[in-house]
Amino acid sequence: MSVTVAVDCMGGDHGPVVTLPAVFAFLRSHADARAIVVGREEVLAPLLTPVAGEFGDRLVLQAATEVVGMDEAPANAMRSKKDSSMRVAVDLVKSGVAAAAVSAGNTGALMAISRFVLKTLPGIDRPAIATVLPSRNGRTYVLDLGANVDCTPEHLLQFGIMGAMLVSAVEHIDRPTVGLLNIGEEAIKGNEVVKQAGELLRTSGLNFTGNVEGDQIYKGAVDVVVCDGFVGNVALKTSEGLAQMLATFLREEFSRNWLTKLMAVVALPALKRFKKRVDHRRYNGASLLGLRGVVVKSHGSADAFAFEQAIARAADAASNRLIERIEERMATMNQEAAA
């Protein structure tokens, strides 16, 4: 694959000290890929000099004079910062210079800018945010995660289509299974919107398996779990809080006294393997779906390893024709509806 990714190098909690090493690592592991690093020239240029020989024209700097703040209002970021690193990265996708954009900046601003610059795909009312989570037997994709708090059944159907196409593109699964997040497996459960969304999904032609409950996200019951942005955000944040609490408790029990510390040393290999297996950094990179271009949002606090995963995820989606897959699927749906 020869794919070009535009990387907003100024976003996130850490900026270039994290984003640049991530870009370098990505280029080293993806020999055909190219990266355009976007941000303030006076900051980035000196940091690129040492690797200029290594990457040659696979690494290009695109200057952008402004930076979107992590707490800045999306509308403000969009209207008054037309030369922000985030905006310029997305512009590069719009103009076709890059196949995908990645940013660890402000989610709301990234969504607003992406939507304004790239526009949504035909038949998609609202873009959604999808992430991947570990499950007992692999991985589960969940969407929406906060872009849309009041959803109609049609929105949830569109999320199902976009999620399925994402999985087919990046996991190479032909007909991914899709489940609807609900409070019971029976079709009569749930609120009105979810019940109607179930009806739409059932006749959508997707590989829809019915309702799934929250625990099935981690059991890996389906490839794609569809929910509105409010519910998805709560599920994700609740998971983060629980995982952090359990990690804290485990650490506390092993550091209680010299004996338990000794136990920790002995058990270290198993504990390390466990930690690696559930390492959230490996799952970094949420996809903004439904746009006319690939945009991936990294966690703001991502380190270089995590940010590299987000770049790789963006490159992977672009080179596996994510946008075209969603477009084709939507066109088929519309033809069937018209017939």
Place this chain on the structure above:
Amino acid sequence: MSVTVAVDCMGGDHGPVVTLPAVFAFLRSHADARAIVVGREEVLAPLLTPVAGEFGDRLVLQAATEVVGMDEAPANAMRSKKDSSMRVAVDLVKSGVAAAAVSAGNTGALMAISRFVLKTLPGIDRPAIATVLPSRNGRTYVLDLGANVDCTPEHLLQFGIMGAMLVSAVEHIDRPTVGLLNIGEEAIKGNEVVKQAGELLRTSGLNFTGNVEGDQIYKGAVDVVVCDGFVGNVALKTSEGLAQMLATFLREEFSRNWLTKLMAVVALPALKRFKKRVDHRRYNGASLLGLRGVVVKSHGSADAFAFEQAIARAADAASNRLIERIEERMATMNQEAAA
């Protein structure tokens, strides 16, 4: 305290083999308490004979000829099984013979029966289900957990009041802090219902601290987290799924080969303390709030230890005047609204 708890001994996945030992353990640790065990006489009577001398009139059998099935439709359980163990246990609360009822049966049926028999308290539109979860610095109460999937702002306000009164009764906290589950801490976040609920809670006289995100349930940011039943159910089930997955992974890493098994043996004391600390059985027993009587729902799969916690929780709520506290608070609210 001298409190009488009516226990549906036929409900749950295991029935009397779990519920009766739990009742015995409860009576042993609560010297003043009394229990009425409800269920099929021919099943329960022989099992009570061995302990008759020990508990005397503190343990009474109340015959009920029918049993509500775990998958039975609530309406059916209510209409056609007037002599079910679940119904008779709740009837005992209604008649004042018992101060609280406990069941591990079908949640929907227990809610329907409790609502029909006991009725809701003045000013409460809908009963809610509240549970307690561990947090980094103590415990967090969350409601609603599935009784109400389409809520108005007024419902969420009532959940806040009921949750705060539950915490003041059983945790002896004078003015428990209340948070509204949302997808951001700013007041402008969330869907319309949540935004309006925030306004109502802010002027309610409760110790309302604003919006909380999902991760703060386990961080222990507030004593009570308010949400609609759909969101609460998803958060709880997602947590269950994640905790089970992590436990499975941890077990797998320690049983990979003879070396890791040896590590597990060495680390066992620390691992055991960890396990005990996050043992979900200690948190068993969800309160059905807003009714004119104390009703506690145990997890269907509860073992005797877990079921005992649910009985103790019911006794504790009743002897600490839970119902009166909610009534008084609602009366104050209505006076203030009228003034």
